[in-house]
Amino acid sequence: MNQRRLxxxxxxxxxEKRITKALEGTGRERDEVTLIVVTKTYPVEDVFLxxxxxxxxxxxxxxxxxxxxxxxxxxxASWHFQGQIQGRKISSINEWSDVIHSLDSLxxxxxxxxxxxxxxxxxxxxxxxINLESAAEHRGGIAKEELESFLESxxxxxxxxxxxxxxxxxxxxxxxxxxxxxxxxxxxxxSMGMSGDFEVALKAGATHIRxxxxxxxxxxxxx
Ligand SMILES: *Cc1c(COP(=O)(O)O)cnc(C)c1O
Numbered sequence: 162m163n164q165r166r167l168x169x170x171x172x173x174x175x176x177e178k179r180i181t182k183a184l185e186g187t188g189r190e191r192d193e194v195t196l197i198v199v200t201k202t203y204p205v206e207d208v209f210l211x212x213x214x215x216x217x218x219x220x221x222x223x224x225x226x227x228x229x230x231x232x233x234x235x236x237x238a239s240w241h242f243q244g245q246i247q248g249r250k251i252s253s254i255n256e257w258s259d260v261i262h263s264l265d266s267l268x269x270x271x272x273x274x275x276x277x278x279x280x281x282x283x284x285x286x287x288x289x290x291i292n293l294e295s296a297a298e299h300r301g302g303i304a305k306e307e308l309e310s311f312l313e314s315x316x317x318x319x320x321x322x323x324x325x326x327x328x329x330x331x332x333x334x335x336x337x338x339x340x341x342x343x344x345x346x347x348x349x350x351x352s353m354g355m356s357g358d359f360e361v362a363l364k365a366g367a368t369h370i371r372x373x374x375x376x377x378x379x380x381x382x383x384x
Contacts (some may be wrong), residue, residue: 183359198216336354
């Protein structure tokens with residue numbers, strides 16, 4: 162028996178239980194939520210195990226890592242890029258990713274749009290990252306005040322909003338703010354919630370949750 166497989170499998174079962182429980186009373190079904198397993202820093206062997214266990218959505222933060230892993234998986238795997246985007250990496254990110262969660266620049270959007278024109282592939286899906294942190298910190302994302310003007314000039318279709326809950330505020334209130342912003346501007350998808358707060362995010366309407374350490378273990382212990 163493969164010990165690692167058993168470990169990942171039981172963690173997945175546990176996370177699925179937590180998802181089901183969090184959705185109770187929300188009127189939403191499990192199939193309305195996409196679980197993205199964040200595989201950053203973990204070896205591709207773990208991704209193979211996840212795939213074998215039925216996972217099809219994988220999240221990565223760095224172009225180099227995603228570009229190395231994605232081509233090794235079958236075509237029905239979806240790759241979600243959720244890290245800070247660097248302009249010079251866009252054509253590479255565009256090669257291997259299916260969904261971008263961390264768009265936060267019109268310049269970058271224009272680059273993706275140009276690549277979309279050049280290729281006949283399926284359209285990529287974009288989430289616009291919103292930053293709800295105080296100004297001193299910055300982990301990527303645009304301020305909520307910039308949302309409407311961004312959407313007015315954005316050359317690619319934005320299908321959802323993404324946030325990382327700021328440390329200084331109650332996550333439920335951050336997620337509810339994102340949900341309200343999305344309905345204000347008429348986008349329906351919400352990428353929010355990680356290992357520590359995905360239940361709260363689901364209560365607030367998350368359609369996409371990005372879960373790493375609850376399934377693969379603590380990244381800090383690997384170093
Ligand atoms: C690493 C990361 C996650 C997953 O975090 P865990 O706490 O390991 O679940 C989700 N979203 C983003 C943007 C991340 O960088």
